[in-house]
Amino acid sequence: xxxxxxxxxxxxxxxxxxxxxxxxxxxxxxxxxxxxxxxxxxxxxxxxxxxxxxxxxxxxxxxxxxxxxxxxxxxxxxxxxxxxxxxxxxxxxxxxxxxxxxxxxxxxxxxxxxxxxxxxxxxxxxxxxxxxxxxxxxxxxxxxxxxxxxxxxxxxxxxxxxxxxxxxxxxxxxxxxxxxxxxxxxxxxxxxxxxxxxxxxxxxxxxxxxxxxxxxxxxxxxxxxxxxxxxxxxxxxxxxxxxxxxxxxxxxxxxxxxxxxxxxxxxxxxxxxxxxxxxxxxxxxxxxxxxxxxxxxxxxxxxxxxxxxxxxxxxxxxxxxxxxxxxxxxxxxxxxxxxxxxxxxxxxxxxxxxxxxxxxxxxxxxxxxxxxxxxxxxxxxxxxxxxxxxxxxxxxxxxxxxxxxxxxxxxx
Ligand SMILES: [Zn+2]
Numbered sequence: 001x002x003x004x005x006x007x008x009x010x011x012x013x014x015x016x017x018x019x020x021x022x023x024x025x026x027x028x029x030x031x032x033x034x035x036x037x038x039x040x041x042x043x044x045x046x047x048x049x050x051x052x053x054x055x056x057x058x059x060x061x062x063x064x065x066x067x068x069x070x071x072x073x074x075x076x077x078x079x080x081x082x083x084x085x086x087x088x089x090x091x092x093x094x095x096x097x098x099x100x101x102x103x104x105x106x107x108x109x110x111x112x113x114x115x116x117x118x119x120x121x122x123x124x125x126x127x128x129x130x131x132x133x134x135x136x137x138x139x140x141x142x143x144x145x146x147x148x149x150x151x152x153x154x155x156x157x158x159x160x161x162x163x164x165x166x167x168x169x170x171x172x173x174x175x176x177x178x179x180x181x182x183x184x185x186x187x188x189x190x191x192x193x194x195x196x197x198x199x200x201x202x203x204x205x206x207x208x209x210x211x212x213x214x215x216x217x218x219x220x221x222x223x224x225x226x227x228x229x230x231x232x233x234x235x236x237x238x239x240x241x242x243x244x245x246x247x248x249x250x251x252x253x254x255x256x257x258x259x260x261x262x263x264x265x266x267x268x269x270x271x272x273x274x275x276x277x278x279x280x281x282x283x284x285x286x287x288x289x290x291x292x293x294x295x296x297x298x299x300x301x302x303x304x305x306x307x308x309x310x311x312x313x314x315x316x317x318x319x320x321x322x323x324x325x326x327x328x329x330x331x332x333x334x335x336x337x338x339x340x341x342x343x344x345x346x347x348x349x350x351x352x353x354x355x356x357x358x359x360x361x362x363x364x365x366x367x368x369x370x371x372x373x374x375x376x377x378x379x380x381x382x383x384x385x386x387x388x389x390x391x392x393x394x395x396x397x398x399x400x401x402x403x404x405x406x407x408x409x410x411x412x
Contacts, residue, residue: 045271045272045273046245046252046269046272046273046274046406046412047067047245047252047272047412048064049064049083049084050064050085051064051084051085051086058094059410060410061084061086061090061094062094062097062098062410063409063410063411064084064086064410065080065084065086065091065094065095065098065104066098066103066104066124066409066410066411067410067411067412068080068083068084069104069122069123069124070124070149070405070411073107073121073122073123073124074107074110074121074122074123075121075122075123076110076119076120076121076122077091077092077095077119077120077122078119079119080095080122095122099125102125102128102129102188103124103125103128103129103149103409104122104123104124104125105122105123105124105125105128106120106121106122107120107121107122107123108120108121109121124149124150125149126148126149126150126152127148127149127187128187128188129148129149129187129188129189129190130146130147130148130154130184130187130188130189130190131146131147131148131149131189131190131191131192131193131401131404131405132144132145132146132147132177132180132181132184132189132191132192132193132229133145133147133192133193133194133195133397133398133400133401133404134173134176134177134180134192134193134194134195134397134400135195135236135396135397135400136161136173136194136195136196136197136209136212136236137195137196137197137236137259137261137396138261139161139162139197139211139212140160140161140162141158141159141160141161141162142158142159142161142172142173142176143156143158143397144156144157144158144159144176144177144179144180144397145157145180145397146180146181146183146184146187146189147397147401149405149409149411151246151247151398151401151402154183154184154187155180155183155184157176157179157180157183159172159175159176161173164212165211165212165213165214166212166213166214169212169213169214170212170214170217170219170222173194173219173223174222174223174226174227177192177223177226177227178227181227181229189229190229190230190404190408190409191229191230191231191232191404191407191408192223192227192229192230192231192232192404193231193232193233193234193239193399193400193401193402193403193404194219194220194223194231194232194233194234194400195234195235195236195239195240195396195397195399195400196209196219196233196234196235196236197209197210197211197212197235197236198210198212198214198235199235199279199280199281200219200233200234200235200238200280201280202276202280203218203220203221204218204219204220204221204231204232204233204234205217205218205219205220205221205233206219206233207280219231219233220232220233230404230407230408232400232403232404232407234399234400234403235265235267235280235283236259236265236396236399237257237259237265237266237267237283238267238274238276238283238399239267239395239396239399239400239402239403240257240259240267240354240389240391240395240396240399241255241256241257241266241267241268241269241274241283241399242267242269242274242399242402242403242406242412243391243394243395243396243398243399243401243402244257244350244352244354244389244391244395245269245402245412246398246402246405246406246411246412247391247398247401247402248352248389248390248391248395250269250350250352251349251350252269252270252271252272252273253269253270253271253272253349254269254270254271254346254347254348254349254350254383255268255269255270255348255349255350255352256268256283256342256343256346256348256350256351256352257352257353257354257389257395258285258309258351258352258353258354259354259355259395260309260310260311260314260353260354260355260356260357260359260360261310261311261356261357262310262311262312263286263298263306263310264285264286264305264306264309264310265283265284265286266283266284266285266286267283268282268283268346270346285305285338285342286304286305286306286310287299287301287304287305287306288304288305288338289301289303289304289305289337289338290303290304290305290307290308290334290335290337290338291303291307291308291334291337294307294308294334295307303334305334305335305338308331308334308335309331309335311357311359313331314357314359314360314364315359317331321359321360321361321363321364322361322363323363324363324366324367328363328364328367329367329371331364331367331368332364332366332367332368332369332370332371333367333371335368335371336368336371336372336374336375339351339368339372340371340372340375340376341375343372343376343380343381343384344375344376344377344380347380347383348380348383348384349383349384349385350384350385350387351384351385351386351387352386352387352388352389353365353386353387353388353389354389354391354395355388355389355392356392356393356395360388362388365386365387365388368386369381369384369386372384372386
């Protein structure tokens with residue numbers, strides 16, 4: 001979440017404009033083949049590495065091949081067969097189909113010297129398809145981009161959205177999406193991803209987003225009808241966590257991504273699953289009590305985590321955040337009151353701060369890390385790395401891109 005709103009979970013249309021009844025994946029399952037659960041970010045394991053079992057679909061294996069190429073290309077067909085445990089015949093068949101679909105490309109022969117005929121290398125053909133992503137986490141300005149399948153921006157556009165609510169805000173988002181789709185020109189757009197503040201359900205319905213005054217708004221469904229392409233909507237904090245996993249090289253074993261903006265939000269990947277919670281509010285930690293006698297919070301209570309870890313709080317710290325000092329130690333202690341139990345309960349391995357304003361300093365991370373270490377068992381703190389995101393202000397847009405990659409192609 002961002003601002004003072006609650007955190008939710010990525011969601012997605014379950015019924016796209018083509019009448020898909022399950023998350024779309026490259027191509028359709030063969031007639032008579034059972035449809036396997038498609039790897040996606042919600043409630044199922046991310047990035048599975050096993051081939052499909054009997055009864056599971058070709059769709060699963062195509063997603064497996066695409067995921068492998070996304071992370072490890074260039075690879076030969078033999079490399080792919082070894083990594084996926086699929087047969088060479090199956091790999092050749094799947095690759096032919098994926099090349100035909102414009103998702104995989106031949107990269108030429110392997111150049112390093114080996115005995116025999118050099119193998120032909122393959123890679124993800126990132127340029128033949130586009131994804132449109134919109135970040136609504138800054139409620140003053142909606143940022144959008146057209147990106148290739150590697151998350152590299154091809155075009156950007158932003159629109160002032162501050163003050164717009166209800167249908168007016170929805171129209172602004174819809175128009176921005178239309179403009180971006182037109183900027184993709186002749187490149188087919190495989191889907192739209194939207195990072196929204198507020199509580200977002202698994203089906204892309206915004207249960208509430210305070211700044212836009214959205215209540216029970218089926219945003220993904222509305223945009224899919226309006227735009228004629230698959231549309232997926234997720235909570236912005238959760239999508240940042242997804243972005244760290246897909247584009248930032250983070251592990252999904254125990255990752256918490258904390259976004260520092262007007263408020264504080266968090267997205268959590270645990271044991272390869274994005275945690276969403278029964279009410280899609282997992283990661284709502286900004287209003288947990290960090291101090292008994294703290295400052296008044298926007299929620300009306302005192303001493304919430306947001307009162308020490310948020311953009312306004314860090315701006316107020318000013319130069320005191322630059323080097324170790326008692327004031328910074330106090331912030332670290334307050335943060336650890338909330339973060340240490342979470343790190344311990346979930347055995348977190350990565351605590352990543354997403355900080356578009358650049359206010360989080362290494363000295364602050366050190367203070368938080370030391371305070372957490374003093375509160376948890378050594379085995380917990382020894383496993384825990386605390387760092388600043390390398391994705392910067394792009395994380396939400398990349399998260400929306402990752403959501404489309406996951407739901408449309410099975411790439412996570
Ligand atoms: Zn509060």
